[in-house]
Amino acid sequence: MGRIILAILVAVFAVPIYFLFLRSSPPVPPVDLNEWWSTALSKSKQDDSIKPFKVEFSEVMIKDLKERLRDRHPLAPPLEGVAFEYGFNSKHLEGILKYWAEEYNFSEREKLFNKYPNFKTNIQGLNIHFIRVTPEVPKGVELVPLLMLHGWPGSVREFFEAIPHLTKISKDRNFALELIIPSLPGYGFSSAAVRPGLGADKMAVVFRNLMNRLGFKKYYIQGGDWGGLITSIMAIQFPEEVLGLHTNMPFLMSPALTFFSVLGSIYPPMVVGAETRDRMYPLSKVYGNLLQETGYMHIQSTKPDTVGVALSDSPAGLAAYILEKFSSWTRMEHRSKADGGLNFRFTNEKLIDNLMMYWTSNSATTSMRLYAETFNKRYFGLNYNEIPIKVPTCMIQAKHELAYVPRWLLKTKYVNLINETILDDGGHFLAFELPKIFSEDVLKSIQSFREWHRNNNEKTEL
Secondary structure (H helix, E strand, O other), X not given: OHHHHHHHHHXXXXXXHHHHHHOOXXXXXXXXXOOOOOOHHHHHOOXXXXXXXXXXXXXXXXXXXXXXXXXXXXXXXXXXXXXXXOOOOHHHHHHHHHHHHHOOOHHHHHHHHOOOOEEEEEEOOEEEEEEXXXXXXXXXXXXXXXXXXOOOOOOHHHHOOOHHHHOOOOOOOOEEEEEEEEOOOOOOOOOOOOOOOOOHHHHHHHHHHHHHHOOOOOEEEEEOOHHHHHHHHHHHHOOOOEEEEXXXXXXXXXXXXXXXXXXXXXXXXXXXXXXXXXXXXXXXHHHHXXXXXXXXXXXXXXXXXXXXXXXXXXXHHHHHHXXXXXXXXXXXXXXXXXXXXXXXXXXXXXXXXHHHHHHOOOOHHHHHHHHHHHOOHHHHOOOHHHOOEOOOEEEEEOOOOOOOOOXXXXXXXXXXXXXXXXXXXXXXXXXXXXXXXXXXXXXXXXXXXXXXXXXXOOOOXX
């Protein structure tokens, strides 16, 4: 009996040791820098120019939208005593739809979307929309480029309140940020692929090519949600170009994480400190929340075009589907509030701004395809999850993010993790929710990257 117990203990500790320290990393998969995502005809007419772009809410679109909002089928009333536990509360949705149809100022919001310079350029057959903000800098201040990527169901709108903080000139810094903020392919005003395969790894190539098109051979990158995964892959694919990675949603999908998460449920101090223990345990609560909040992921990873029909045809359906995420992903306890806690940090105006990015561009279906193009056999067979990131990395983990990973485990993936900020506030849409705190962390991280390169005698010429 004693030998059996000893064998079990050896196995229990041998498995994580193997995955953490002994297993060799898979090679970085080869990438095709010129893979074409549009029609063959468009390839023969390729245009590399960068053109100004203006967001326009046409009168025809506005009229059609208002009619759909007003002439829709009646919503089923919510169950008695139910807030957002069954999904978006239809009683509260009525008020949001009324606001969208009658109070949302389309002309003023159109001006907001054009507040910062918008552009388009064709990358690998995709017309990529991006915002570029270039502050004027005094002598002695270096202008450095930062690529910022959003996720689903967000958009470039998430970053608008952060832009003034990020581009502010300070006497305490000898650099200033030039921001490149694109819409992901198939999102907002960026065109979608015409054939399957444009997963997160392929988008990483698109954005590397975008930065090169703009003249940046070295640059910093930032991302959350899908943006966090895409920028992580960029750091693997192009380590000689990426000077530093900042993320507000680190990705770690490994057997070691699962093993230690389960082991920590028996004795949490073995895995996580007391100050962040409630973010990982009890597992029943954490896994319960994940099960309740990730049904959309399975749908979008398997049948995005089916649900896309409803969201593309009905603004009411689009609002319920997307804004539900801005409720629970800001704070899980908002599910028990009659209004979903939507105005806890966001105004109706800001929330509808984000909806307009999907509605006016008819990108609900094409945006959701990213799940099907990434969570599949092709992508997982590339083993990006097992390849360490050597680019210097900083991250910020919000209190109410969907998942939390302790630093010592993150360092198995992000081997040059030089700074981690643990917030006692904030949720999934951090730049949108707490723009000042988010921006300060990004700026602090860029400073840390620059110091890291100097200390390691790295060349950082841009």
